[in-house]
Amino acid sequence: MPSDAVSMRAAAGPGKLRRARAGRLAAILAALVVAAPIAASRPAFAWGRNAHRAATRLAESRLTPEARALVRELLEEGESLADASTWADEHSRDIPGSAAWHYVNVPITAERYSAEHCRDACVVSRLAEFRAILADPTAPKARRRMALRYVVHLVEDVHQPLHVGDRRDRGGNNVQLTYFRDEFTNLHQVWDSGILRNGYRGERELADALFALARRPEAQEWLKGTAEDWADESLAAAKKAYRVPGSNELLRSGARLGREYQYANLPVALERLARAGMRLSEVLNADLAAAKKSPDAVPAPHFRGRDRDRQPGRQVPAQSAPR
Numbered sequence: 001m002p003s004d005a006v007s008m009r010a011a012a013g014p015g016k017l018r019r020a021r022a023g024r025l026a027a028i029l030a031a032l033v034v035a036a037p038i039a040a041s042r043p044a045f046a047w048g049r050n051a052h053r054a055a056t057r058l059a060e061s062r063l064t065p066e067a068r069a070l071v072r073e074l075l076e077e078g079e080s081l082a083d084a085s086t087w088a089d090e091h092s093r094d095i096p097g098s099a100a101w102h103y104v105n106v107p108i109t110a111e112r113y114s115a116e117h118c119r120d121a122c123v124v125s126r127l128a129e130f131r132a133i134l135a136d137p138t139a140p141k142a143r144r145r146m147a148l149r150y151v152v153h154l155v156e157d158v159h160q161p162l163h164v165g166d167r168r169d170r171g172g173n174n175v176q177l178t179y180f181r182d183e184f185t186n187l188h189q190v191w192d193s194g195i196l197r198n199g200y201r202g203e204r205e206l207a208d209a210l211f212a213l214a215r216r217p218e219a220q221e222w223l224k225g226t227a228e229d230w231a232d233e234s235l236a237a238a239k240k241a242y243r244v245p246g247s248n249e250l251l252r253s254g255a256r257l258g259r260e261y262q263y264a265n266l267p268v269a270l271e272r273l274a275r276a277g278m279r280l281s282e283v284l285n286a287d288l289a290a291a292k293k294s295p296d297a298v299p300a301p302h303f304r305g306r307d308r309d310r311q312p313g314r315q316v317p318a319q320s321a322p323r
């Protein structure tokens with residue numbers, strides 16, 4: 001069904017739309033900079049706090065010295081990268097419409113993610129937009145700080161299977177179930193935190209497990225791919241997450257899950273987080289290296305193609321308009 005965004009794109013053309021989108025995002029970021037100091041925090045949703053922090057610690061351990069220095073320069077005094085990783089959840093209510101930036105609803109019957117799933121704004125499009133700001137050395141520091149917090153958070157969120165796979169149930173939020181002794185949870189929460197909480201005692205233990213996974217030789221293979229590929233992986237994992245272990249039966253509200261589900265899905269959840277951490281380090285190393293380039297350096301014409309590949313700002317897909 002053609003949405004307003006699609007018809008607007010047809011009328012406006014990608015360049016005009018991109019400028020309009022950049023303008024809207026700039027306005028949102030300006031509001032954020034003002035709202036942030038007085039904003040109240042709220043309990044995290046999406047990957048739980050420990051998951052975000054542990055994946056971020058893995059990413060941080062792999063930063064180049066120059067990326068590390070720029071991270072320190074951009075964040076507030078005393079704010080660690082792990083602190084920054086949960087900022088977007090803690091301030092989601094203060095930024096109207098921003099909840100939709102954390103996920104994309106792709107039907108689990110779909111083969112893969114496509115731009116039409118993104119609608120107005122989603123985790124894939126917002127990640128590209130925030131990366132462009134982070135990599136822009138001419139952007140004001142406060143905007144780049146906000147972009148950094150979002151880039152960290154959204155790279156991680158796009159790896160949460162139920163932030164991508166959906167059965168018209170808000171990514172499993174409407175599937176009420178019992179998980180071990182937790183009688184009032186739902187499938188989405190099980191993936192945000194339930195599985196990990198039942199597998200690891202806290203952030204430190206979870207981070208140790210992620211570091212161990214990242215040391216395996218096959219982890220080098222994870223560094224390839226785009227945000228769209230990462231969404232495809234999450235979709236594949238979600239197809240399994242929605243099923244009763246060992247069968248093709250779909251989970252329904254009222255299900256009682258425990259050991260069997262945990263055993264089948266803990267390795268999946270852990271690897272999603274390890275991949276997120278590894279990829280986040282690549283993203284930050286690339287964007288913060290690009291950001292160091294002199295703002296008025298004009299590349300020679302025959303280098304433009306290569307330069308475009310290195311500039312995340314040029315990769316913003318023109319699939320949707322922001323809210």
Ligand SMILES: [Zn+2]
Pocket residue numbers: 045046047088089102153157
């Ligand atoms: Zn989130």
